Amino acid sequence: MTKTLARFLAQARRTPDRVACRYGDGVLTYRQLEEGSAALAAVLEEALGEDRRPVAVYGGRQPEMIRAFLACVRSGRAYLPIDDSCPMARLRTTLAAADASVLLCCQPLPEDLEGLNIWEASRVEEAAACGKECPENLAVSEEAPFYILSTSGSSGQPKCVAVSGGNLDAFMEWAGPLCGNGVILGSSPFSFDLSVPGIYCAITSGGTLAAVSLDDMDYRELFYQMGQSQADLFIATPSFVSFCLADQTFNQDLMPRLERFLFCGETLSPRQSRALFRRFPRAQVWNSYGPTEATVAVTAVEVTRKMAESGDPLPAGAPMGRNRIWISDKEGNSKEDGRLGEIMLEGPQVALGYLAGEPGFSVLPNGDRLYATGDLGCLRDGQLWYHGRLDRQVKLRGYRVEAGGVAEHLRSLRGVAAAEVVPVLDEEGRPQWLAGFVIPEEGCPSPERLAKELRKQLYPYMVPRRIVLVDAFPLTPNGKLDRKRLVELL
Structure with missing residues (x-):
């Protein structure tokens, strides 16, 4: 037990x-x-x-x-x-x-x-x-x-x-x-x-x-x-509290006993922290980081008013418990303090793995488990700083979503010759919702119908808020998909 x-x-x-x-x-x-x-x-x-x-x-x-x-x-x-x-x-x-x-x-x-x-x-x-x-x-x-x-x-x-x-x-x-x-x-x-x-x-x-x-x-x-x-x-998640902060009655009077906020799943911004300190002057604000593969969270830090007022990005915290974190370069070598690389997690919170055996997990010589997160970050003065993903995975309302996976579902629908899905960012550079772009072929349904078909296969948060029919996808000078110009088509 x-x-x-x-x-x-x-x-x-x-x-x-x-x-x-x-x-x-x-x-x-x-x-x-x-x-x-x-x-x-x-x-x-x-x-x-x-x-x-x-x-x-x-x-x-x-x-x-x-x-x-x-x-x-x-x-x-x-x-x-x-x-x-x-x-x-x-x-x-x-x-x-x-x-x-x-x-x-x-x-x-x-x-x-x-x-x-x-x-x-x-x-x-x-x-x-x-x-x-x-x-x-x-x-x-x-x-x-x-x-x-x-x-x-x-x-x-x-x-x-x-x-x-x-x-x-x-x-x-x-x-x-x-x-x-x-x-x-x-x-x-x-x-x-x-x-x-x-x-x-x-x-x-x-x-x-x-x-x-x-x-x-x-x-x-x-x-x-x-x-x-x-x-x-x-x-x-920060997204949920942002919704709450839109109403002025979300304050200490509503929840007089509230002592602490604990955030995980998304990047917490200094602006959100400042708003919480104004509304809940007696409450602490804690930020944390961790993927599902490492049991909820592996770092935590109390956000101070000074940190929030500075306007600088907030740290994700120091390793908690018996967790160990290091930053890897492309060859798997540990990077120096302050240098960007892939966040690697070791310790007793690293999960058993994926049931189908997908890569990402390994076992170290001492028996501990290692997980390569696919997240970009750095360590400075013992604190972890998160800098986004190395791949096309995004966080929406705290949920991990593979934009490429959503695009695969879109491509499988009748009348879709090609499809791409990209995140739409807010002013602070955080993904807010997905946009889908489709090159139609004969018999392609309307964007509204395509979205309806996707809802039969995907969770609501995974379905693009807007689907746009286009003649072709914009490309970069080296012939790759230009996702930035795609968003400009909205």
């Missing part, structure tokens, strides 16, 4: 009637979370037996999702969270990529999916209420996959990252004390790894996860839930 799971079980015994997680009107106490996950784990074990393949869990932010996650790991199986915004075509490819044995539904699916082992929400609820107990010796070990997350691949197909129980334990060593034991306001879907600290830092410390969503709540409901949360910590 992992340390993280053991700490949850111990906490549930100490504070059984305390609220562990809530979303809207949905609430589960520690007792309900522990007993329900034990019962569901026992039923899973009875049904699946020796089949130890991952179990997929479908739904939104409801507390029953967390109960299902715990049931999976207590039965000795990794869980694969799938958000309810996932198109059914992509759901199928994700289940296949992860080789999932069963799909547990915490809410109804929008359509029938023949050929899959699906447990409807009523069956899951009945199993969680059956009162059975699951032996503790079945639980996932430190060496085994604890959860699996699907990320965007350059081919357009999902890649599945296996994060072990030991990886999560190593992350929790430093993230737990930073997050505290109060109410954690979480804004990320459970299929996104930024949700992990909110879930496990809360339920291992006697705290409460209060989840909110831009997808399921209207503007007024979102702010009402924030105000009712009594949150001490707010974990979010």
Whole structure:
């Protein structure tokens, strides 16, 4: 059993009637979370037996999702969270990529999916209420996959990252004390790894996860839930908080107990930090960095008012816990302090790897794992500075998106002779949305119809906001695609 799971079980015994997680009107106490996950784990074990393949869990932010996650790991199986915004075509490819044995539904699916082992929400609820107990010796070990997350691949197909129980334990060593034991306001879907600290830092410390969503709540409901949360910590992407900052009521009066913001998933700007200091004068602002492949985050730094006022780009922080970072040149040699190169991560948080064995991971002679991030950065005075990607991958609302993968889906549609997808940047140079460009052939649908077809295959954030039909793609003098001139066509 992992340390993280053991700490949850111990906490549930100490504070059984305390609220562990809530979303809207949905609430589960520690007792309900522990007993329900034990019962569901026992039923899973009875049904699946020796089949130890991952179990997929479908739904939104409801507390029953967390109960299902715990049931999976207590039965000795990794869980694969799938958000309810996932198109059914992509759901199928994700289940296949992860080789999932069963799909547990915490809410109804929008359509029938023949050929899959699906447990409807009523069956899951009945199993969680059956009162059975699951032996503790079945639980996932430190060496085994604890959860699996699907990320965007350059081919357009999902890649599945296996994060072990030991990886999560190593992350929790430093993230737990930073997050505290109060109410954690979480804004990320459970299929996104930024949700992990909110879930496990809360339920291992006697705290409460209060989840909110831009997808399921209207503007007024979102702010009402924030105000009712009594949150001490707010974990979010910079994009989510930028949306909140557009309303002047997003301030310390709305959340008087808020002590800390924790950001990850995107670059936090000095402008955003200054706005937060004005609105929340009693709150700290923390910036962090880390890919899914290294268990949420590996660096962190408290952003000071002086740093924000300087207007200079903010550091991503110093390595936390037992993580090690170095900067590599093209030959794999370590670069000197202050020199740009690829960010390389070593240590106990580096995940087991991709399920399909894609490159990026390696094992060092001492047994530690190494991950080549594909991110550009440098180290100065012990702090990491992030400078974007080495490839065409971009971050949108904290999600990693392969523009080339989206273009592959666009090229597969009827009537598309050729297609390219590029990010559109804001004034600070950060990707804000995708634009698609199509050279049509006979029978090509309208841009609106092309976007509609893409929505059947891709998450909403991956679909280009605008699709433009062009006669040809602009080229650079050396004959390569000129992406800058493409954007100018919008």
